[in-house]
Amino acid sequence: MASSAATQQPHRSGRISMPRTSRISGFRDLSVEARRAAVAETADIAPESLAVLDPDQGLRVDLADRLVENVVGVMGLPVGIATNFVVNGRELLVPMATEEASVVAAASNAARIARVHGGFFTSTTAPVMQAQVQIVDVTDPEAARLRLLEHRDELVALADSQDPLLRELGGGVRDLTVRVVPSRAGTYVVAHLHVDVRDAMGANAVNTMAEAVADRAGEIAGGRTLLRILTNKADLRLARARAVFAADALGGAAVVDDIVHGAALAEADPYRAATHNKGIMNGISAVVLATGNDTRAVEAGAHSHAISPSGHYTSLSRFEKNADGDLVGTLELPMAVGLVGGATKAHPVAKAALSVLGVASAAELAEVVTAVGLAQNLAAVRALATEGIQRGHMSLHARNVATTAGATPEELPAVVARLVADKAVRVDHAERVLSELRANA
Template identity: 50%
Template sequence: MTCKEEHSMTSHISGFYKLPPKERLEKVADYVHLTEAEKKQLMGSNGLTLGQADQMIENAVGSFSLPFGVAVNFNVNGKDVFIPMVTEEPSVVAAASNAAKQSEGFTTSYSGSMMRGQMQVVEVAQPYRALAKLYENKNEILHICNEQDRTLVDLGGGAKDLEAYVVEVNEEKMVVLHLLIDTKDAMGANAVNTMVEATAPFIEKLTGAEVVLRILSNLADERIVRASANFTDPFHGDEKLTKKFIQAYELAVVDAYRAATHNKGIMNGITAVVLATGNDTRAIEAGAHAYAARSGMYRSLTHWEADNNGSITGTIEIPMAVGLVGGATQSNPMAKIALKILGAASSGELAGIIASVGLAQNFAALRALVQEGIQEGHMKLHAKNMAAMAGAREDQIERAVKIALKKGKIRYDEMIQIVLSLK
């Protein structure tokens, strides 16, 4: 394929959701050059063999499948991308795709790939003198860290700096040491943990104290990604709906009960991409929610502003410790395919794409809440699941859904009766 042909391709595909699954796959495959083997893997009933699963976790007896979808219409930093998403929730992929279609594209920035390795030093006779010793011996501490992973250092990463402070618990002072480690294109948990564990004996000798905890922190506040997007007049001049949209967001800034649901919706999109790419969903969730509470109150991860023309601009700021190498990103064949579909060249680019999905997801949720409500659209998409649960054969599901939508009753008891009428 020539450069000209590549640039002419787009992720904006009208009616993508209406296509049969195989046709959708072919369109994505053409765009990202999936091999026949990769297409077969995606079409298979299971992405992991038992042998592969056994290499990933202990006591494996099988593997568990979830739907692998692709969100369309995304343009991030001037580049069209397909977004692989793994989720069981019906409305997530559709909402992200629809929101992206209404945007003018997403732009992102990334603070870098620095992670924190945290060490807890207890039984410290003179904690402030211990602090001084840690800073005085910084170069030796960083040297010990970097001897543990010469490959990472050769790539430009490794331990770069340290921070230390004194905390008081139950009238007893302890020292907390943070090693700042650039993990480059890896999420970095293994590299960080190896470094802090190797450094512990030297820290104990230096301070005359005991190191208890030595592990990375999932509050990756030195690894921040930001994304922004403008949505041109999404309510077609309706000033009241625009105002409601902003008011709905504003409640998430001041009320933790609303913020929890607001941010959960953001994470619907983010977690789906993180899972698809073989990254650590629990780490991303923990970091995001801790970051949302960094002011002392749990708040929205996004900000929204409207102009006088009815356009709405959104921004998101979130820790994003994701990688392209290591862990399940390489050992899970489905994750490797997901990364190929995304085409991200660095962990920073991957982080920006993921943050853009979270922002799109939030826009879609707020827009639905101030219009028809969240449940109408969700239940329409959930109707297929409901028909299958009610016993519809694969060739009956679409008919059952059409009947239910025509009746306006998307309830399980009604669906059972509809399915029975088709048999």
């Protein structure tokens, strides 16, 4: 990531741009047009590049028809901007695509709290994806495993020959490992290709390599090859984020202690861990989706990573109290995202989202996504440890309910206020409130 925003930074075009801040006062109170203008100015991009965020200028049906099959239309999702983020010293505005109320606001608020101690600090491993080749009907699986390892250089060269461009860019096959996997239907020999995919998510590259080596691997092992495909358990492609959240900003020492207690339950109890991790993914999936990446792949990798070595499903994040009494949050998980291939280049909104972020590599994008996941998680656990999740969520959800009930923009404030005051955020109640308001008017 870039150096501190306190100094001048080179713009992506090569010119020097003045430092900017993601702390935009009153951003939520601006009109949509004014927000776009503020985002364009802060991200140092042309305002017209955000025009694709209009439904009639974004993903057209003819383009959608080229992205997937049997197209009959498109479905829009709100794209919000999370403010206040500082990641490795760089000020960032983060696009998030989500239908769930409070997600963008919660991430922005947590990022504001993290700013007190410098924001989020992140790192990644190399962008290594794995492809599996399953070999069945092997009479001597342990010996077959060693035979495959003896032919490692041959198989690696065969796989590497499938993608010379990847090798030119500094990527390519890094290793071959082999596992013997017992199952209810037999014992399988499973070869893993470890491939540095650079700035791609990498599915197409590793799948092509697996197909290429499958027959030869089967010959060496003395069996029949069956499945040859990547694994989304991308545990060699990890992203990490940490942040310190000041106790005073969170609500005091007692709140810090209660957040630690709430997080500890998620570590120990899979029932709590499932919802705890869902809160992390609220942030992660929203950024992954906004940037045109594969939400299902990232989610599968995350939840598989939440299985401890003992087989216990646990929380992905950890929260601790440091020596100063502040809260320290950490998050580490697989993050298979890319900047090339797929919808990242074909979807106009994804291209706009990436221009707002201004990241230069898949590693940078993975780090930002992980920081947002940690921010989202902190916001949720803090809410649970204080007023409960519903209070903060209720007013935002009430807007959706009031709109569904037919409230006009002018009627929304009064209807929302009543729904929250009555603690009855339901469409039937909103309809009754609307009828009363209109009768009195």
